[in-house]
Amino acid sequence: KNEVEQSPQNLTAQEGEFITINCSYSVGISALHWLQQHPGGGIVSLFMLSSGKKKHGRLIATINIQEKHSSLHITASHPRDSAVYICAVTGGGADGLTFGKGTHLIIQP
Amino acid sequence: DAGITQSPRHKVTETGTPVTLRCHQTENHRYMYWYRQDPGHGLRLIHYSYGVKDTDKGEVSDGYSVSRSKTEDFLLTLESATSSQTSVYFCAISGGLAGTYTMEQFFGPGTRLTVL
Numbered sequence: 398k399n400e401v402e403q404s405p406q407n408l409t410a411q412e413g414e415f416i417t418i419n420c421s422y423s424v425g426i427s428a429l430h431w432l433q434q435h436p437g438g439g440i441v442s443l444f445m446l447s448s449g450k451k452k453h454g455r456l457i458a459t460i461n462i463q464e465k466h467s468s469l470h471i472t473a474s475h476p477r478d479s480a481v482y483i484c485a486v487t488g489g490g491a492d493g494l495t496f497g498k499g500t501h502l503i504i505q506p
Numbered sequence: 507d508a509g510i511t512q513s514p515r516h517k518v519t520e521t522g523t524p525v526t527l528r529c530h531q532t533e534n535h536r537y538m539y540w541y542r543q544d545p546g547h548g549l550r551l552i553h554y555s556y557g558v559k560d561t562d563k564g565e566v567s568d569g570y571s572v573s574r575s576k577t578e579d580f581l582l583t584l585e586s587a588t589s590s591q592t593s594v595y596f597c598a599i600s601g602g603l604a605g606t607y608t609m610e611q612f613f614g615p616g617t618r619l620t621v622l
Contacts, residue, residue: 398565428609440549440596440613483549487609491537491556491601493564494611498548 399424403497416471418500420484427489431469434481474504509533510614518620525584529597536601538580542593587621
């Protein structure tokens with residue numbers, strides 16, 4: 398069973414700061430997902446990574462397969478980035494996701 | 507949007523009653539999943555389906571059963587609801603359309619279930 402650990406659990410920052418959320422897992426995977434969930438809201442897929450780095454707007458996700466570690470970065474953070482960010486991994490095929498417990502991010506104006 | 511709906515969106519029920527939650531997709535993805543989300547535990551896989559009539563257990567399957575009689579519908583049944591099954595339930599789809607493949611998962615809006 399894959400163990401997925403995220404850090405930090407909670408993060409409060411000021412608008413404009415550079416944000417980093419970390420995720421580590423214990424067993425080799427086919428893909429790692431970064432998800433976003435706003436309070437009371439649904440779950441949105443931000444990235445799916447098998448290797449390297451991906452960028453969407455102000456969000457950047459990286460993964461190091463050898464070290465079993467991924468990071469999610471937010472540049473020029475904004476209050477609308479306030480949400481829970483969840484890391485999840487999969488072995489591939491029809492396998493479901495194994496999730497970290499999430500990072501609760503608050504960006505203050 | 508990936509065209510996933512869940513019904514009902516909210517339900518309050520009594521301990522011992524049967525409950526069925528429905529997930530419906532219009533995207534024709536091969537794989538479907540049921541997860542539950544609880545404070546302190548995060549999201550956990552209950553059951554999943556890799557095709558019509560093909561299902562398997564996830565991490566927290568005790569007390570739940572599923573059925574998938576057609577591609578677009580995946581039902582989650584609590585045969586006799588207990589207070590420990592109070593949770594938010596999310597359906598997800600993956601796998602891509604016939605002839606394609608993706609591991610990306612698309613989530614439904616969730617169902618908030620309260621068992622009194």
